[in-house]
Every structure is written in C-alpha cells, then in structure tokens.
Amino acid sequence: MENNNVPTAHRTSRTQRRIARRTTAAAAVLVLAALGVAPAAAQQPAGAPAAAHSATAHGRGALLGITPVADLDRADVARFLASGGMDTGTVRHGLRAYRLTYRTVTPQGAPTTATGLLALPKGGPHRLDLVSDTHGTMAHRDYAPSVGEDFGRFAPYLHASAGRAVAAPDYLGLGKGPGRHPYMDTKSAVTASVDMLRASRTAARRLNRPLTGEVYAGGFSQGGQVAMALGRALDKGVDRNFRLRALAPVSGPYDIENAETPALFDGRVNDTSAVFYMSYYLTAQSRLHPLYKDTSEAFRKPYADIVDDLFDTHHTEEEIISSLPATLKELLTDDYYRRLQHLTGGLLEAARAQDGNCAWKPDVPVRLYSSSGDTDVPIANARNCAADLAARGVEAPVVDQGSADHNTTYMKSGPQIVRWFDTVAARH
Structure with missing residues (x-):
C-alpha cells in the first residue's frame, strides 16, 4: 500500500515505477539503457555532421553531449500517459528523447554543467x-527528467x-x-533553462529536426514559478533566437511571501508537505541568503544534525520524510517558527x-492552471499572480481544476494546455 506520508508532488514517482513494471513489453522501451555522458562528437547520430565551432562553443548553452534515453512509438506514449491517469487524446506521434549535457553557470555566476x-x-x-x-520539486537527482x-x-x-x-x-x-x-x-533555474534552450537548438539541428525559435x-x-520567470526573460530578449508565444504554468508558488508561506501555518498546506518543502527551502536558501549561521538556530534537535545531509540529492523523498517529524512545530525552534510567520x-x-x-506585461497569451483542492501550492498563488498581471493590463484566466490534488492538477491541465497551444499556434 502506498505511503501517503509523501507529498503529492512525489508520490507519483514511486507509483509510476510500479505501474511501469506491470505494463506490456512494448512499454518497457520507455527508457533505453542509460548511457554515460560523453563528448558530443562521440555521440552524434549516424550521418550527423561533426560539431561546428562557433563563438559560443565554450560559453553558456554550449552542447557537450547527446545521450539517447528513450524511443517510443505512439502506443507506448499513450500507455505511459494513461498510466498516470492522463487524457491521451492529443497523442499523435511517437517520440525520441535524449539527455543533453551543456554548459551553464552557478548561482554565483561560475561555470558549471x-x-x-x-x-x-x-x-x-x-x-x-x-x-x-520546467519540472516540480525533486530531491533525488535521479528523479530528474533526463534520468528517471x-x-x-x-x-x-x-x-x-x-x-x-x-x-x-x-x-x-x-x-x-554536479x-x-x-x-x-x-534566478539560477532561469539561467539553466535558457541555456537548455540553447543546447536544444544545437542538438535539434544535429538530429535533423531544426527549431523554429517559437517557444511555448x-x-x-x-x-x-520558473516558467513565469523564464517567460519574462524571453520577453526581455535574453536570446534573440527564441520568441515567446504563450505561457501556461501550473500550480506555481508565485507568491512565497504573501501566499505560500502563510499557507504553511493556516492549514492550506498539508503538514507532511509543509515539513518537506520548508526543510528543503531553508537548507538550500541558507547557502544563498543569510538565513542562519548554524542549523540549530532553525531546526530542533535531532533534526538540526541531519537535515542538511538529507538534501544532498542522494536521498529519496520517502527517506527524507521518514527522517523528519510530522509538523513544522516539531521541526523548527520556537524562535524560527515565529520568524517564518513574520x-x-x-x-x-x-x-x-x-x-x-x-x-510584468507579457505580450503573449497567458493562462494559469491551479486547483482549489491543492494542499501543496494553494490556489491563492495563481490568483495573486493573475492580479499582478491584471494590474498591468494583462488578462490571465485562472483555470481551476476543482478538487484535484497537486499532481492531479497537472494531469488534468496538461492535455488542456496542449490543445490551447494548438489554438495559439493556429492563429499564425
């Protein structure tokens, strides 16, 4: 039986692995043997041109490797999406998927990959x-899209x-x-996302499926949250090769100060998710902002001694949650508990x-998807975002998926977004 003491944002990962083991042999091709990252020139598809040298060859977004990870026909895709309860009416093609390795920068601006x-x-x-x-919260590195x-x-x-x-x-x-x-x-999620667009442009050209430059x-x-910030960067011309066409984020924590954080303390966010998200947030943000000098200022014993190591990208959500208490009150010191409320x-x-x-004022259509039943990222986030946009003359409807929980909100929204993107594309 599934352990429901795992935030809804993470339960599907484990459930999906069980589903995948039960599917037909055809579905087993969902992920090919994971290959180690090698230089791009060594991993070119048969007949592909050698890597071209350019002024950006060693800069942000430079493609370092292409690793095939999946080759699915249309039926395989439909089975995979249906296993998560998703409408498969928009499935028109099979697909090939690749892990790209590329250059980008750290939050401090240093080179990394x-x-x-x-x-x-x-x-x-x-x-x-x-x-x-741009994906949701993941603590274990192997849950990331290019791996898991x-x-x-x-x-x-x-x-x-x-x-x-x-x-x-x-x-x-x-x-x-690394x-x-x-x-x-x-900020760093946006730089990594922009540089992924650049690497994708290079890879798609090498794979003989060049990109138009239109970005949804x-x-x-x-x-x-990252999608809204990325849209803003594209709108400001962060890269002339890409043109924003539409924005459709789902259940983003757009307002940490006035919506998400208060909801941790008034019952709108469930306790298990509150403990998980706040632990992850505090330990990560403490490396970027002056939140505390020692974990014992924020976390009670014994959690102060273990919490930072739990988020080393090598622990699963299940392992993390089982190591932490049930409520924020038990996790945080009295002083820090009060500080988070003010x-x-x-x-x-x-x-x-x-x-x-x-x-900001997007020059493209925007829809915000959320649900009244979400106890991970309450719908107040989307409503506050819509109000910010409206104050700048942009009408961005909030599509409420009703009683759906966090993950189900995406499963319902995803096919609706595909059909809306189709409508936007047809206007040109």
Whole structure:
C-alpha cells in the first residue's frame, strides 16, 4: 500500500515505477539503457555532421553531449500517459528523447554543467516549435527528467507526442549535473533553462529536426514559478533566437511571501508537505541568503544534525520524510517558527528574490492552471499572480481544476494546455 506520508508532488514517482513494471513489453522501451555522458562528437547520430565551432562553443548553452534515453512509438506514449491517469487524446506521434549535457553557470555566476531532456516527435513538421517544460520539486537527482522514468517525463512526452520539441532542464545539481540543487533559486533555474534552450537548438539541428525559435513555456509547481520567470526573460530578449508565444504554468508558488508561506501555518498546506518543502527551502536558501549561521538556530534537535545531509540529492523523498517529524512545530525552534510567520531579514530577502515574476506585461497569451483542492501550492498563488498581471493590463484566466490534488492538477491541465497551444499556434 502506498505511503501517503509523501507529498503529492512525489508520490507519483514511486507509483509510476510500479505501474511501469506491470505494463506490456512494448512499454518497457520507455527508457533505453542509460548511457554515460560523453563528448558530443562521440555521440552524434549516424550521418550527423561533426560539431561546428562557433563563438559560443565554450560559453553558456554550449552542447557537450547527446545521450539517447528513450524511443517510443505512439502506443507506448499513450500507455505511459494513461498510466498516470492522463487524457491521451492529443497523442499523435511517437517520440525520441535524449539527455543533453551543456554548459551553464552557478548561482554565483561560475561555470558549471547541467543536463536536461530533449524530446522530439516522430513525425510532424520538419522544423519544430519548442515547449520549455520546467519540472516540480525533486530531491533525488535521479528523479530528474533526463534520468528517471517518473513524474518528470509526463509533460515532455505529452507535448512531444503532440508534435512539438520539448526542452526540459533538470536544473542545477539534479540529473547528471554536479553539486547540490539550489532549490527555489529562481534566478539560477532561469539561467539553466535558457541555456537548455540553447543546447536544444544545437542538438535539434544535429538530429535533423531544426527549431523554429517559437517557444511555448510551461511548468509545474516549482517549475510553474520558473516558467513565469523564464517567460519574462524571453520577453526581455535574453536570446534573440527564441520568441515567446504563450505561457501556461501550473500550480506555481508565485507568491512565497504573501501566499505560500502563510499557507504553511493556516492549514492550506498539508503538514507532511509543509515539513518537506520548508526543510528543503531553508537548507538550500541558507547557502544563498543569510538565513542562519548554524542549523540549530532553525531546526530542533535531532533534526538540526541531519537535515542538511538529507538534501544532498542522494536521498529519496520517502527517506527524507521518514527522517523528519510530522509538523513544522516539531521541526523548527520556537524562535524560527515565529520568524517564518513574520518574514524579516534574510528570510524576507530570500522570499522576495523568488517573488515578483508575475509583475510584468507579457505580450503573449497567458493562462494559469491551479486547483482549489491543492494542499501543496494553494490556489491563492495563481490568483495573486493573475492580479499582478491584471494590474498591468494583462488578462490571465485562472483555470481551476476543482478538487484535484497537486499532481492531479497537472494531469488534468496538461492535455488542456496542449490543445490551447494548438489554438495559439493556429492563429499564425
């Protein structure tokens, strides 16, 4: 029986692995043998041109490796999506998927590498529009889209099977990228996402499926926030090779200061998720902002001695949750518990560094997907985002999926987003 003491954002990963083991032999091809990352020139598809040298060959977004990870026909994709309870009516093609390794930068601007998933449809137009899909909270690096056949694959497979290329970054420190994941650091998530777009452009050209430059941005949970920030960066012209066409994030924590954090204390976020998210957030943000000098300032014993190591990207969500208490009150010191209810200092600085990504005027259509039943990221986040956009003259409807929980919100929203992207594309 499934352990329900795991946040809904993570239960599907384990459930999906069980489902995958029960599917037919055809579904077993969902993930090919994972290959080690090697230089791109050594991993070119048969007949592909050698890597071209350019002014950006050693800069951000430079492609270092292409590793095939999946080759599915249309029926395989439909089975995979249906295993998660998703509508398969938009599945038109099979797909091939690849792990890309590319150059990017750390939160401090130092050179590093990251990985991500590029999914390409079998069929459809030769030149492909691109969906940027940014994933939700993951603590174990192997849950990332380019590595794990888990929740992180649903959106890429959904959009690719509908006929668009998909660039799904793993973010820093997840997948095969080095170091720790700077959880909820929106700035570095955006740089990793932009550089994934650049690497995808190079890879798609080498794979003989060049990109049009049109980008449809979407993401779920943590990735919903990233999608809004990425859309803003594209709108400002962060890379002239890409043009934003539409924004459709799902259940993003767009307002940590005024929506997400208060909901941790008033019952709108369930206790298990509150403990998991806040532990992850505090330990990651403490490396970027002055939250505390020692974990014992924020966490009670014995958790102060173990909490940082739990989020080393090598522990599963189940392992982490079983090692932590049931409530925030038991996790945090009395002083820190009070401070989180009235953000000041480093805590306020960290929250505001992530907030504000709806405070701009997109020149493209925007839809915000959420649900009243979500007890991980309450719908107040989407409503506050819509209000920020409305204050700038942008109407962004909040599509409420009703009583759906966090993951189900995406499973219901995803096919609706595909059909909406189709409508937007048809206007040109």
